[in-house]
Every structure is written in structure tokens, then in C-alpha cells.
Amino acid sequence: MPSDDGFIEFQGVTKRFADHRGAAIDVVEPLTLSIARGEFVVFVGPSGCGKTTVMRMVGGLETPSEGAIMLQGREITGPSREKGMVFQAYSSFPWLTVLGNVRFGLRYRRDLTAVEKDRIARHYLDLVKLTPFADFYVNRISGGMRQRVAIARTLAADPLVLLMDEPFGALDALTRERLQLQLLELQKTERKTVIFVTHDVDEAVLLADRVIVFSARPARVLRDLRVGALLPAERSLDLQESATFRQLRQEVLALIRDEEERTEAAELAAAS
Amino acid sequence: MRPVEAAIRDRAATATKPGAHDGGGGTVASAPTPRQEKAWRGLFRFRTPVRPDIELWVGIGAFAIVLGAWLLATESQLVQPQFLPSPLAVVEAWWGLFQNDYLSDIGISVGRVWIAFAASAVIAIPLGMLMSSYRAVGAFSEPLIDFVRYLPVPALVPLTLIWLGIGEGSKIALLWIGTFFQLVLLIADDARRVPKEFIETGRTLGAGDWALMKDVLFRAMLPSMVDSLRVTLGWCWTYLLIAEIVASNSGIGYELWTARRYGKTPEVFAGILTIGIIGLASDQLIRAGHRRAFRYLA
Numbered sequence: 001m002p003s004d005d006g007f008i009e010f011q012g013v014t015k016r017f018a019d020h021r022g023a024a025i026d027v028v029e030p031l032t033l034s035i036a037r038g039e040f041v042v043f044v045g046p047s048g049c050g051k052t053t054v055m056r057m058v059g060g061l062e063t064p065s066e067g068a069i070m071l072q073g074r075e076i077t078g079p080s081r082e083k084g085m086v087f088q089a090y091s092s093f094p095w096l097t098v099l100g101n102v103r104f105g106l107r108y109r110r111d112l113t114a115v116e117k118d119r120i121a122r123h124y125l126d127l128v129k130l131t132p133f134a135d136f137y138v139n140r141i142s143g144g145m146r147q148r149v150a151i152a153r154t155l156a157a158d159p160l161v162l163l164m165d166e167p168f169g170a171l172d173a174l175t176r177e178r179l180q181l182q183l184l185e186l187q188k189t190e191r192k193t194v195i196f197v198t199h200d201v202d203e204a205v206l207l208a209d210r211v212i213v214f215s216a217r218p219a220r221v222l223r224d225l226r227v228g229a230l231l232p233a234e235r236s237l238d239l240q241e242s243a244t245f246r247q248l249r250q251e252v253l254a255l256i257r258d259e260e261e262r263t264e265a266a267e268l269a270a271a272s
Numbered sequence: 273m274r275p276v277e278a279a280i281r282d283r284a285a286t287a288t289k290p291g292a293h294d295g296g297g298g299t300v301a302s303a304p305t306p307r308q309e310k311a312w313r314g315l316f317r318f319r320t321p322v323r324p325d326i327e328l329w330v331g332i333g334a335f336a337i338v339l340g341a342w343l344l345a346t347e348s349q350l351v352q353p354q355f356l357p358s359p360l361a362v363v364e365a366w367w368g369l370f371q372n373d374y375l376s377d378i379g380i381s382v383g384r385v386w387i388a389f390a391a392s393a394v395i396a397i398p399l400g401m402l403m404s405s406y407r408a409v410g411a412f413s414e415p416l417i418d419f420v421r422y423l424p425v426p427a428l429v430p431l432t433l434i435w436l437g438i439g440e441g442s443k444i445a446l447l448w449i450g451t452f453f454q455l456v457l458l459i460a461d462d463a464r465r466v467p468k469e470f471i472e473t474g475r476t477l478g479a480g481d482w483a484l485m486k487d488v489l490f491r492a493m494l495p496s497m498v499d500s501l502r503v504t505l506g507w508c509w510t511y512l513l514i515a516e517i518v519a520s521n522s523g524i525g526y527e528l529w530t531a532r533r534y535g536k537t538p539e540v541f542a543g544i545l546t547i548g549i550i551g552l553a554s555d556q557l558i559r560a561g562h563r564r565a566f567r568y569l570a
Contacts, residue, residue: 059472059476060476061472061475061476079472079475079476080476080478081476081477081478083476084476084477085472085473085476087469087472087473089467089469090467090469090470090473091469091473093470093473093488093491093492094568094569095491095492095494095566095568104477104487105477107477107478107479107483107487108477108478108479108480108483109478137567137568138568139568139569139570150473153477154476154477157477157478159476163476
């Protein structure tokens with residue numbers, strides 16, 4: 001049973017899609033889950049398992065087929081500024097400058113004056129260390145910087161929950177590491193509730209307070225690992241060398257591998 | 273630009289080492305010689321980019337070859353001037369036309385094209401965006417537009433004449449029909465190609481439908497939309513000629529048709545070239561504007 005003080009509550013949430021013949025495909029099995037305020041939750045699982053769908057339902061970009069998702073006790077019915085989203089690709093607008101993109105996060109706030117919006121935008125630009133690039137168009141900056149622009153823009157909008165859909169998935173390994181550390185750094189001051197989807201197990205264990213491992217489609221929670229209780233609060237890349245980290249990583253990897261082998265066997269059986 | 277600069281630098285480097293040959297002996301001879309290549313070689317290599325000024329000269333060369341062949345054919349009197357007048361006769365005819373208030377004919381034609389084109393763009397842009405945004409609008413209007421799109425425009429000339437007479441109205445209506453139905457589908461496609469991540473980002477930042485269309489969809493599709501407009505503007509000129517030939521007493525098409533009636537082949541050529549030049553100029557103008565306005569894409 002979900003606890004009463006859950007910040008985000010999944011209450012028996014399912015999702016079915018129709019395939020090209022109109023037959024129903026179960027993507028998410030009844031899911032009941034509770035996420036606390038300020039928690040950094042990472043969803044991992046075999047590819048195509050429905051973890052992104054679960055996150056998109058929190059964002060209001062998909063509607064549950066059954067059940068409901070509550071945010072601070074109110075049911076999520078559609079997208080809004082309360083649920084900020086960072087995508088892997090096309091995350092920032094090419095027709096706007098770096099500062100323009102961050103300021104876009106505040107565009108639909110009626111409670112702020114133009115001066116305040118400018119100040120907040122510059123603050124978040126500074127937080128992701130992009131102030132020198134304020135007037136650059138985003139096509140002029142690297143992929144890693146573009147993702148930082150997207151993060152700054154989403155934070156500037158001051159969402160209750162930050163949803164990140166493989167935000168570092170398209171970056172090279174070194175840039176990805178740098179951004180992971182910067183995100184941890186940001187999280188120290190911002191203390192946002194984050195749902196982060198990735199297929200990179202190292203990334204999951206490094207960033208998370210809590211790793212949720214999903215099964216192959218239809219998605220079901222295989223393991224709910226509170227890594228925050230096992231790892232030090234101060235995270236660094238050296239942590240990856242520690243025994244605890246490696247053990248956690250092995251545990252998650254083994255679960256995902258089993259799932260992937262199981263689905264492949266099932267697909268083979270279905271094909272023959 | 274890069275390989276050329278590199279080649280120049282390499283050449284300069286070898287030139288500033290005069291003592292190299294009388295010095296160390298065998299090692300110098302084995303040093304690799306810098307690859308110096310003519311910049312135009314890339315023209316003949318599969319999918320190889322070439323310097324823009326070289327491309328421009330090739331394009332000018334194409335015009336020169338056509339003009340040369342034309343001169344050769346007429347000056348050698350291989351072809352009767354009644355069929356193919358010499359370029360000089362065409363220039364003369366052109367001069368004559370301009371003496372005879374050809375500019376106002378051009379003005380009238382350009383005006384017709386722009387009024388009709390603006391009228392179709394003003395409706396096609398919002399309608400195309402709505403068609404891609406709301407299935408109600410799309411499902412309702414797409415089959416209808418597709419049907420009209422396949423009607424040959426000349427077949428509609430009698431109707432426009434019956435409905436609107438032989439005044440400006442019928443000409444502009446014909447041009448409008450010829451461009452609007454094509455343009456609206458192109459615009460809808462441009463809107464559809466905007467990545468859904470852009471729309472969803474807008475949504476999660478608190479944008480409503482109207483704000484999404486204005487601040488995200490329109491801005492994201494603008495560069496490809498301008499391209500669609502440029503292409504349809506060209507088609508508009510095609511229909512202008514049909515409209516002006518059928519029923520008109522002014523405009524480039526009218527002058528062209530009148531010249532034919534009196535067997536004045538040089539004037540016919542002058543008319544055709546006028547349209548070609550206006551077309552080329554407006555196309556290049558829009559392209560240049562596109563490059564300037566959408567510098568952020570580079």
C-alpha cells in the first residue's frame with residue numbers, strides 16, 4: 001500500500017496501446033508505487049519495456065488506461081508546468097539563443113515581471129555554467145551544452161517534479177560523466193523530485209536515491225532498490241570503484257539480462 | 273575553403289626552406305610532397321562539395337553555352353529567323369517593348385501574382401497549421417483539397433470567366449486556385465514535420481494550444497514554410513500566363529500572345545525571357561532572405 005505522505009502516487013496504473021491491427025497490447029501492468037518529495041528515482045529496464053511510458057504518464061503526456069497518478073494528492077490529467085520534461089533529442093529550440101531558451105521556461109508565468117524573468121533565467125544559466133554562451137544559438141554549442149540548456153530551462157519553470165527521458169543518452173562517455181556530476185551538484189541545492197529514465201546501469205546507480213528495475217513489457221516492478229541508504233550521500237565517479245557500487249550494479253544488470261534473455265526466448269518461440 | 277588554404281600554406285612552407293636541398297642529403301628527398309590539387313577537381317568526384325564561386329562559374333558557363341549555341345545557329349543562318357530570331361534581334365525587340373511602356377505590363381503581372389499569392393498564403397498558412405494540429409480540421413479538409421488539387425487549372429478558366437467576368441477578379445481567382453490548394457498541403461506537411469519533442473516541451477512549460485501554435489509550431493516550421501512559399505510562387509507564374517493569354521488586355525502574357533498573333537518572334541522570346549528573369553531574381557532574393565533570417569540553422 002502506498003503511504004499517505006507520497007508526493008507522487010501511482011494507484012493501480014495500467015497502460016494499453018493498440019497495435020496496427022487494433023489489438024490491445026499491455027504496456028504497463030497494474031503499478032502501485034509511491035515516490036517521496038525530493039527523491040531522485042531512476043527507472044531502468046530492458047529496452048522497450050514501458051519505463052518511458054510510465055514517466056510520460058507522470059508528465060501528463062500519456063493517459064493511464066486504468067488507475068490514477070496523484071501529484072501532491074491531485075490527479076494528473078494533462079501536461080503542465082508542474083511536471084518539467086527533458087528529452088534526449090530536440091531538447092532545445094534552435095530559433096532561440098541559449099538565454100532565450102532558458103527564458104522560454106518562464107514565458108507562460110503571469111506572476112512574474114519581465115525583469116524578474118530575466119533575473120531567474122540568468123540565475124539558472126549561471127547554475128549550469130553557460131553564462132558565457134548566453135547569446136549563442138543552440139546549433140553553435142555542443143550536445144552536452146544543449147542538454148544543460150534544457151535542464152536550466154526546465155528548472156527555471158520551477159516544476160514540482162523533473163522528468164528526464166534518457167537526457168544523456170546521445171552524448172559521448174566523457175561528456176555524459178561530466179553532466180552526471182553536474183546534475184548531482186545541482187540536485188544538492190535544488191532538491192527536486194526527479195524521475196530519470198536510462199538504460200545505463202552505472203548512470204542509474206550513480207545518480208539515484210532509488211533505482212526501480214522494470215521487467216520486460218508489460219512493465220512490472222522487479223526490484224525497488226534504495227541505493228541512497230547504501231551509498232554515501234556525497235557521490236563522485238570514484239564511487240564506481242567501491243564494492244557496494246559494484247555489487248548494486250551487478251544486481252541490477254543481472255535482473256535486466258535475465259529479462260532480456262527471457263523475452264528473446266519468448267520471441268523465438270513465437271516466431272517458430 | 274580549407275583544402276585550398278592548406279595547399280597555399282604548404283606551398284609557402286616549402287618555398288621558405290631554400291637551404292633544404294644542399295643540406296642533409298637523403299632524408300629530404302623522402303619527405304612527402306604536399307598534395308596540391310586543383311580546387312575544381314572535386315566537381316567530377318562522387319558527392320564532393322565544391323567552392324561556391326566555382327559552382328557559380330559553372331552555372332554562368334551553362335548560360336554562355338546556350339547563348340553561344342543560339343548565336344551560332346542564327347548567325348550561320350541554319351535556322352530561319354521566323355522560328356529562332358538572333359539574340360540581338362531579341363534584345364532589340366526588348367528595347368522596343370520597354371519604349372512602349374512594357375514596365376507597366378510587368379508591373380501589372382507582378383501585381384497580379386503577388387495579390388493572388390498573398391491571398392492564398394494568408395489563408396493557407398493558418399489552415400495548414402490547423403490541419404496538422406487538429407484532426408477534425410485535417411480529416412474534413414484533406415480529401416476535399418486533394419480533389420481540387422488534381423483538377424487541371426486551365427479547365428477552370430471557363431468557370432472563372434462565367435463567375436467573375438474578364439476583369440482582374442477572374443485572373444486573380446485562377447491564380448489563387450492554382451496555388452492555394454497546393455500550398456495548404458505543403459504547409460500542413462511542414463507543420464507535421466515539427467518534432468513532437470518541441471510541442472511536448474512547450475506543453476510541459478505551460479503553453480496552451482494557441483501559445484503552442486504561435487510560439488513553438490510556427491517558429492519551428494518557419495524555415496521550411498518559407499521554402500514552400502518560394503516553390504509555390506514559381507507555380508503562380510505558370511498560371512499567370514494562362515490567365516493573361518485567355519482574357520486580358522495587359523500584362524506580360526498579353527504582350528506575348530499579341531506578339532505571336534502578329535508573327536513577331538523576337539518579341540515572343542523577349543516575353544519568355546522577361547518571365548524567366550523575374551522568376552530567377554525573385555527566387556534568389558527569397559533564398560538570400562532565407563539565409564539571412566535563419567542564420568541560426570547554419
